[in-house]
Amino acid sequence: QHVERLTPHNIDKVVPRSFPPCMRRLMEGLRSERHLKHWGRLQIWLFLKGAGMSMEEELSYFKQNMTLKATAFDKEHAYHIKHIYGKVGHMKSKPPYGCAKLMSGDAPPNPGPGDYHGCPFKHFDPGPLSQLMRRYNVPDGSTKKILDLVKGHHYQLGCVEYFRATHPDSAADGVGNHPNAFYTESCKYWGA
Ligand code: SF4
Numbered sequence: 001q002h003v004e005r006l007t008p009h010n011i012d013k014v015v016p017r018s019f020p021p022c023m024r025r026l027m028e029g030l031r032s033e034r035h036l037k038h039w040g041r042l043q044i045w046l047f048l049k050g051a052g053m054s055m056e057e058e059l060s061y062f063k064q065n066m067t068l069k070a071t072a073f074d075k076e077h078a079y080h081i082k083h084i085y086g087k088v089g090h091m092k093s094k095p096p097y098g099c100a101k102l103m104s105g106d107a108p109p110n111p112g113p114g115d116y117h118g119c120p121f122k123h124f125d126p127g128p129l130s131q132l133m134r135r136y137n138v139p140d141g142s143t144k145k146i147l148d149l150v151k152g153h154h155y156q157l158g159c160v161e162y163f164r165a166t167h168p169d170s171a172a173d174g175v176g177n178h179p180n181a182f183y184t185e186s187c188k189y190w191g192a
Helices: 011-018 021-033 038-050 055-065 070-084 099-103 126-135 140-151 155-166 179-189
Strands: none
Touching: 011 021, 011 179, 021 038, 021 179, 038 055, 038 070, 038 179, 055 070, 099 155, 126 140, 140 155, 155 179
């Protein structure tokens, strides 16, 4: 089944509909700060590549959406984006991080204050997690199930429950293993 390729033109529509909470938060962080720290940049850049954004699109999108002057962007970030697409350095395209890696606490490290990377199901305390779920329109009954799962350290099942709550009657295939699987499954669900 065809899955809509992510581009700078459809991203605003697609983020709330089909991004997993980890990536949606990073996009919100980018919007509010017009900046992301190292691990946050890496997490979202790799994810967007996996969702089909071309290198040229990613370069121009982040150049426009970060406060850095264009010359500073070219100096500080353009090389890294080209690197993950395998166009410089080792010339190997870098795969997007899976859920286990994002939760591992080891490259990427656990997020601290001012960080947006990581997995909300793993890294948020119950209060902020339930606020996030409310903001993302998850019904209270599902949030309760999510909090119970997270309490039992079943973070990936928490993400599956989130997916089911926001995509009623879906199978949620592959959700909880990889953010890009979440994205693909969501696009299929919405017929996009
Ligand atoms: Fe993202 Fe995976 Fe966490 Fe879901 S379980 S929010 S896809 S890292």
